[in-house]
Amino acid sequence: MATNEHKKLANTVKSFHESLRHLSQQEGAQKAWKEHLKQSGRLKEYANAMHQLAKIWEDNTTREGLLAKSRIKWTIEFCLAYFYTEHIYLEKRAREQRLLGSWFEFDCSQCHYMENVPEKIKVLDVGSCFNPFAKVPYFEVTSIDLCPATDDVLQGDFLNIQIKSMKNPKVGLENNVVNYLPAMYYECVIFSLLLEYMPTSEQRINCCCKAYELLKSEGILVIITPDSDHVGKNAALMKNWRYTLGCLGFMRIRFEKLPHITCLVFRKAIDSRVPERWSILHKESYMDLSIEIPQDSKTKKVAASFGEKGKT
Numbered sequence: 044m045a046t047n048e049h050k051k052l053a054n055t056v057k058s059f060h061e062s063l064r065h066l067s068q069q070e071g072a073q074k075a076w077k078e079h080l081k082q083s084g085r086l087k088e089y090a091n092a093m094h095q096l097a098k099i100w101e102d103n104t105t106r107e108g109l110l111a112k113s114r115i116k117w118t119i120e121f122c123l124a125y126f127y128t129e130h131i132y133l134e135k136r137a138r139e140q141r142l143l144g145s146w147f148e149f150d151c152s153q154c155h156y157m158e159n160v161p162e163k164i165k166v167l168d169v170g171s172c173f174n175p176f177a178k179v180p181y182f183e184v185t186s187i188d189l190c191p192a193t194d195d196v197l198q199g200d201f202l203n204i205q206i207k208s209m210k211n212p213k214v215g216l217e218n219n220v221v222n223y224l225p226a227m228y229y230e231c232v233i234f235s236l237l238l239e240y241m242p243t244s245e246q247r248i249n250c251c252c253k254a255y256e257l258l259k260s261e262g263i264l265v266i267i268t269p270d271s272d273h274v275g276k277n278a279a280l281m282k283n284w285r286y287t288l289g290c291l292g293f294m295r296i297r298f299e300k301l302p303h304i305t306c307l308v309f310r311k312a313i314d315s316r317v318p319e320r321w322s323i324l325h326k327e328s329y330m331d332l333s334i335e336i337p338q339d340s341k342t343k344k345v346a347a348s349f350g351e352k353g354k355t
């Protein structure tokens with residue numbers, strides 16, 4: 044049972060997302076985003092609310108009888124299995140090689156492999172808020188957020204951060220704000236409840252393209268998205284995500300629906316032609332290059348009804 048405090052925090056977060064969506068609808072995405080970034084007081088209020096909510100959620104995951112599952116533990120366990128204990132990356136590599144064989148006659152001239160499994164996984168946690176992965180012993184974490192809730196998170200707007208190829212990779216800081224990140228440096232990028240914050244599909248695609256540039260070959264993008272519906276309700280949206288990320292060079296390698304969240308993992312394929320071909324072959328008539336979330340259709344309906352009212 045949610046307490047009053049819990050409900051209050053959840054409302055702060057929800058209404059914050061709604062007002063950004065509304066602003067974006069009214070002013071256009073770019074202008075709205077610029078205005079949004081200026082609202083430092085509201086951003087701070089949101090960061091504190093999100094931090095407290097996450098603590099309550101994590102607490103609930105350890106209580107018997109509650110369905111809550113930890114997105115943090117799920118992510119850590121998958122990374123461990125992928126790189127170290129189950130070597131999932133090898134299984135997925137072999138699958139891509141098989142597909143390369145049947146679609147491109149084993150032409151491996153464009154293939155890139157992870158050179159060796161790192162001692163510590165270089166993780167970029169985007170929209171980190173409170174640095175939940177900081178203490179994982181086999182992670183070396185860079186965490187960024189628009190408005191960090193804790194001091195160990197770097198401030199930065201991922202949508203506007205540049206990505207640079209560098210001989211000596213480093214995070215570029217100016218006045219303590221991240222302005223560039225090293226290309227093809229990370230083994231894992233995490234978007235935990237990040238994409239839903241962005242009001243438009245274009246902004247979400249921008250984030251995924253950036254993740255692709257930042258990852259090494261065979262690195263993974265972990266996406267955790269909120270979803271309290273049953274697994275079938277958003278199946279078409281999820282298939283469209285898979286199609287779109289395929290067009291960007293990612294193979295989906297894990298899909299798991301847990302109570303209230305869906306956990307997805309996309310892998311930067313050894314050769315981007317493999318996921319691209321996969322997407323072409325599996326494209327259904329309703330699919331397009333977009334990353335939509337259920338709230339988008341509500342926004343469209345509201346906008347349409349305002350449009351109708353405006354005509355009368």
Ligand SMILES: C[S@@+](CC[C@H](N)C(=O)[O-])C[C@H]1O[C@@H](n2cnc3c(N)ncnc32)[C@H](O)[C@@H]1O
Nearest residue numbers: 097170171172188189190200201202235236240
């Ligand atoms: C719903 S919270 C999720 C926090 C945390 N990852 C978790 O799973 O609990 C979304 C976070 O993304 C951050 N965020 C949204 N857009 C961002 C951007 N363009 N760059 C960096 N952080 C962003 C917000 O400030 C917020 O802290």
